[in-house]
Amino acid sequence: MTDLEQYLHSYFTFDQDDLVKVSALFKKKTLNKGDYFLKAGKKCNQLCFIQSGLLRIYADVDGKEVTQWISTKGYFVADLSSLLFQTPSLWNMQALTNLDIFVIERAEYNRLGEIIPKWPETEKLFLAHCFKMMEDRIFSFISMTAEERYHFFFEKNREIFNQVPLQYLASMLGMTPETISRIRRKQLI
Amino acid sequence: MTDLEQYLHSYFTFDQDDLVKVSALFKKKTLNKGDYFLKAGKKCNQLCFIQSGLLRIYADVDGKEVTQWISTKGYFVADLSSLLFQTPSLWNMQALTNLDIFVIERAEYNRLGEIIPKWPETEKLFLAHCFKMMEDRIFSFISMTAEERYHFFFEKNREIFNQVPLQYLASMLGMTPETISRIRRKQLI
DNA sequence: CCGTTTTCTTGATTTTTGTCAAGTAAACTG
DNA sequence: CAGTTTACTTGACAAAAATCAAGAAAACGG
Numbered sequence: 001m002t003d004l005e006q007y008l009h010s011y012f013t014f015d016q017d018d019l020v021k022v023s024a025l026f027k028k029k030t031l032n033k034g035d036y037f038l039k040a041g042k043k044c045n046q047l048c049f050i051q052s053g054l055l056r057i058y059a060d061v062d063g064k065e066v067t068q069w070i071s072t073k074g075y076f077v078a079d080l081s082s083l084l085f086q087t088p089s090l091w092n093m094q095a096l097t098n099l100d101i102f103v104i105e106r107a108e109y110n111r112l113g114e115i116i117p118k119w120p121e122t123e124k125l126f127l128a129h130c131f132k133m134m135e136d137r138i139f140s141f142i143s144m145t146a147e148e149r150y151h152f153f154f155e156k157n158r159e160i161f162n163q164v165p166l167q168y169l170a171s172m173l174g175m176t177p178e179t180i181s182r183i184r185r186k187q188l189i
Numbered sequence: 190m191t192d193l194e195q196y197l198h199s200y201f202t203f204d205q206d207d208l209v210k211v212s213a214l215f216k217k218k219t220l221n222k223g224d225y226f227l228k229a230g231k232k233c234n235q236l237c238f239i240q241s242g243l244l245r246i247y248a249d250v251d252g253k254e255v256t257q258w259i260s261t262k263g264y265f266v267a268d269l270s271s272l273l274f275q276t277p278s279l280w281n282m283q284a285l286t287n288l289d290i291f292v293i294e295r296a297e298y299n300r301l302g303e304i305i306p307k308w309p310e311t312e313k314l315f316l317a318h319c320f321k322m323m324e325d326r327i328f329s330f331i332s333m334t335a336e337e338r339y340h341f342f343f344e345k346n347r348e349i350f351n352q353v354p355l356q357y358l359a360s361m362l363g364m365t366p367e368t369i370s371r372i373r374r375k376q377l378i
Numbered sequence: 379c380c381g382t383t384t385t386c387t388t389g390a391t392t393t394t395t396g397t398c399a400a401g402t403a404a405a406c407t408g
Numbered sequence: 409c410a411g412t413t414t415a416c417t418t419g420a421c422a423a424a425a426a427t428c429a430a431g432a433a434a435a436c437g438g
Contacts, residue, residue, distance in 0.1 A: 059328070059332075061332055066328070066331055066332045067331075068324075068327070068328065068331070080317050080320050080321075081317055081318075081320065081321045081324075084313070084314060084317045085314075085317070113309070113310070120302070120309030120310070120313070121302070121309070123313065124273070124309070124312065124313065124316070125273060125274075127313070127316050127320075128269050128270055128273045128274070129270075130320070131269050131270065131316070131319070131320075131323070132269075132270045134320075134323045134324070134327065135257075135270075135323070137327055138257070138323065138326055138327060138330070139248070139255070139257065141327070141330040141363050142255055142256075142257070142360060142361060142362070142363040143248075143250055143255045143363075145424075145425095146424075146425065147424095165384085165385065165386090166385070166386065167385080167386095171331060172331060173331070174330050174331040174332075175425075175426090176425075176426060176427080177385085177386075177387095178386090178387080178388085178425085178426075178427080179424090179425060179426075180386095181386060181387055181388080182387085182388085182425090184387095185387080185388085334394075334395095335394075335395070336394095354414085354415065354416090355415070355416065356415080356416095364395075364396090365395075365396055365397080366415085366416075366417095367395085367396075367397085367416095367417080367418085368394090368395060368396075370416065370417055370418080371395095371417085371418085373417095374417080374418090
């Protein structure tokens with residue numbers, strides 16, 4: 001089993017046959033640190049799965065970069081509405097480190113339903129999990145202080161927090177790097 | 190065409206035949222002000238479509254109510270992960286006014302894919318739109334001040350803002366009623 | 379391994395937002 | 409329509425977080 005098959009297997013209840021069919025549609029690819037998987041304004045024509053490395057998703061807002069999320073090993077990444085509706089993407093997606101990914105083209109992605117009968121149902125359940133994550137994230141913004149939110153994310157995403165520059169973490173948590181630095185200091189004393 | 194068919198038609202590109210098949214699975218129902226569509230801790234076994242009235246979605250957090258959203262005419266409402274995975278819901282859903290809804294039971298909802306071949310694809314596109322809304326909302330929390338966020342939501346949801354008690358609006362925007370009151374005063378001067 | 383660049387920490391200060399409390403206005407109810 | 413409840417506004421103050429600036433630490437590149 002390839003890494004991709006391994007991951008698909010852990011997410012979805014596919015049999016070996018389907019695993020092979022699906023993973024055959026993905027092509028292995030590497031990005032160097034600083035390379036873009038997607039640029040804002042362009043249409044998203046691919047979906048990727050991250051095998052190793054970090055991918056930062058951010059937008060430019062009046063000259064400032066707002067980091068939306070940082071994806072790591074095991075994430076599927078695309079701008080879903082751009083991929084489906086072929087609208088220009090709002091997001092830049094840039095490799096924070098050298099990156100190993102598996103990429104599926106839009107055309108192939110759209111044929112998954114024909115190739116694997118249970119794909120639509122599987123995809124729905126996957127999207128529902130993403131929904132839950134976004135809902136939890138919104139909840140953290142409306143019900144927690146900066147400090148509580150920091151800990152909430154830290155618990156759920158330890159591997160990211162130790163590898164990513166503070167400025168990016170701060171932005172995705174809706175606070176400043178200084179605030180995180182002060183929260184961290186509190187822990188030590 | 191019933192109101193529900195009308196709405197389904199405006200969201201989804203169904204032909205008349207499919208519209209009738211789908212809307213036949215919904216039952217018309219009314220809730221009185223204060224009634225619950227769903228209580229936290231219970232499994233969500235229905236999905237509803239709001240024809241008129243306001244439905245507040247909120248959670249209890251150490252004795253305080255956190256309002257997640259207020260849904261109005263034209264919204265489909267359910268706790269998606271509870272509906273699909275049969276986990277206990279985090280959310281209370283309570284009628285803020287008398288409410289006219291169309292309700293589909295979980296069992297019928299799960300059969301939609303058999304009844305309407307294009308349902309899975311349609312549902313995916315619908316979920317993608319919801320995704321976009323949640324993404325925009327997260328973006329508002331990480332990139333805007335309370336005042337900017339207020340205006341951002343006001344522009345997109347005028348009908349809600351004029352009907353709903355300030356305390357609920359404030360909670361769903363992640364600020365206090367006093368803050369909204371002061372933002373509104375600024376507009377007048 | 380040394381200089382450069384980037385990132386992180388810290389303090390002082392300002393701004394934003396929250397909290398508390400009181401008073402006013404509006405909505406509901408019998 | 410009078411009394412009650414609920415919602416809204418306002419001010420004074422407190423707390424949280426942002427900003428600015430400087431220095432320390434770490435990472436990077438030849």
